[in-house]
Amino acid sequence: xxxxxxxxxxxxxxxxxxxxxxxxxxxxxxxxxxxxxxxxxxxxxxxxxxxxxxxxxxxxxxxxxxxxxxxxxxxxxxxxxxxxxxxxxxxxxxxxxxxxxxxxxxxxxxxxxxxxxxxxxxxxxxxxxxxxxxxxxxxxxxxxxxxxxxxxxxxxxxxxxxxxxxx
Amino acid sequence: xxxxxxxxxxxxxxxxxxxxxxxxxxxxxxxxxxxxxxxxxxxxxxxxxxxxxxxxxxxxxxxxxxxxxxxxxxxxxxxxxxxxxxxxxxxxxxxxxxxxxxxxxxxxxxxxxxxxxxxxxxxxxxxxxxxxxxxxxxxxxxxxxxxxxxxxxxxxx
Numbered sequence: 468x469x470x471x472x473x474x475x476x477x478x479x480x481x482x483x484x485x486x487x488x489x490x491x492x493x494x495x496x497x498x499x500x501x502x503x504x505x506x507x508x509x510x511x512x513x514x515x516x517x518x519x520x521x522x523x524x525x526x527x528x529x530x531x532x533x534x535x536x537x538x539x540x541x542x543x544x545x546x547x548x549x550x551x552x553x554x555x556x557x558x559x560x561x562x563x564x565x566x567x568x569x570x571x572x573x574x575x576x577x578x579x580x581x582x583x584x585x586x587x588x589x590x591x592x593x594x595x596x597x598x599x600x601x602x603x604x605x606x607x608x609x610x611x612x613x614x615x616x617x618x619x620x621x622x623x624x625x626x627x628x629x630x631x632x633x634x
Numbered sequence: 635x636x637x638x639x640x641x642x643x644x645x646x647x648x649x650x651x652x653x654x655x656x657x658x659x660x661x662x663x664x665x666x667x668x669x670x671x672x673x674x675x676x677x678x679x680x681x682x683x684x685x686x687x688x689x690x691x692x693x694x695x696x697x698x699x700x701x702x703x704x705x706x707x708x709x710x711x712x713x714x715x716x717x718x719x720x721x722x723x724x725x726x727x728x729x730x731x732x733x734x735x736x737x738x739x740x741x742x743x744x745x746x747x748x749x750x751x752x753x754x755x756x757x758x759x760x761x762x763x764x765x766x767x768x769x770x771x772x773x774x775x776x777x778x779x780x781x782x783x784x785x786x787x788x789x790x791x
Contacts, residue, residue: 498786501666505782509673513703522699523678526691534688538681620670621663628659 474558486556493556500549507542508616510535515616518609520600527596528605532589564629570622577615584608639723648720658721661714662789668710669782675704676747676778679755683771685764693762697755704747727788736784743777 477483486493516522517531554561561567588604595602601609642648651657678700681687688696719727727733754762754770 494790497790498783501669501786502779502782504666505670505673506677508670509675509677511674512671513674513678513700516703522703523688523691523696524699525695526688530688530690535678535681538677538687616670617667620666621660624663624666625659628656631655 471562474562477555477558483555483558486552493553496549496552496556500546500553503542503545503549504620505542507539507546508620510539510542512613512616514539515609515612518601518605519613520598520606524599528598528601529592529596532592561626564626565633566622566625566629570619570626573615573619573622577612577619580608580611580615584612636724636728639728642720643722643724645720651717652721658718661717665711665714665718668707668714669785671703672707672711672778673782675700675707676774679751680771680774683755683767685768692759693755693767694757694759697752701752730788732784732787732790736781736788739777739780739784743774743781746773746777 486496513522514531514535517524517526517528523531554567584605588602588608595605600606678687679693679697682689682691682693682696719733751770751774754766
């Protein structure tokens with residue numbers, strides 16, 4: 468209920484109304500969201516594929532992670548900013564959207580997965596840095612991440628379809 | 635051309651596809667996943683060419699590893715893109731500048747990637763020039779960005 472009240476308040480702010488009714492700004496933000504998604508998920512997927520032993524097998528895992536992570540992080544920050552603006556444009560519509568809610572849940576899971584990876588198996592990366600196929604725990608987090616990225620993209624793409632399917 | 639688009643859109647397969655309310659969004663989602671993968675496969679090589687991503691490995695080695703995933707992403711993107719196009723070929727896409735722009739940029743991007751960029755990245759490391767490498771990366775990123783932006787514009791009201 469608190470969240471609903473908050474969204475109600477947010478939707479009534481001038482910025483939200485302006486963004487909602489803008490002709491071009493909203494569309495630009497939407498395009499930026501998709502472009503930065505490519506940077507964020509694209510580079511993350513290459514790291515995950517390395518963790519699964521499916522690409523860049525001869526490159527050290529730690530090197531793939533450290534050299535690509537700044538790009539993944541930059542992409543992540545920009546995707547979150549543009550995503551927040553998309554939410555800000557229609558807080559109540561997003562709040563009641565089942566795909567949006569599921570997407571947020573999947574995002575939290577993806578965050579937990581990344582956190583778990585960095586705090587468990589990646590701590591001992593020196594032991595398996597050069598393995599063409601990393602140990603099971605790394606492969607599991609890599610595989611989990613790929614599934615979650617796919618889920619997040621699908622749920623995000625389905626957000627506008629709630630109206631056609633359920634209402 | 636319009637007749638051909640008309641024939642595509644009103645073929646039996648496409649009429650069946652359009653009568654389902656979920657096939658189009660699901661295909662669009664898979665298309666978007668393919669785009670993210672393409673982004674990764676293109677970026678990992680272009681960042682290397684720019685000296686901003688992986689730095690210590692030979693360009694050709696990274697390019698060979700990434701190319702496999704570039705092919706996978708294209709194998710996802712092209713059929714799902716074609717199906718989305720066929721759904722509304724004659725009533726929507728034919729009239730959209732963004733669609734024709736995307737097709738032009740996509741053709742250029744494919745030709746550039748497999749005819750020019752491929753030759754440059756697979757070349758002997760000693761024959762590479764940093765300036766040319768950077769130029770190739772910038773052209774590649776610009777072309778693929780145009781494809782993605784124009785693609786996003788197709789979906790707008």
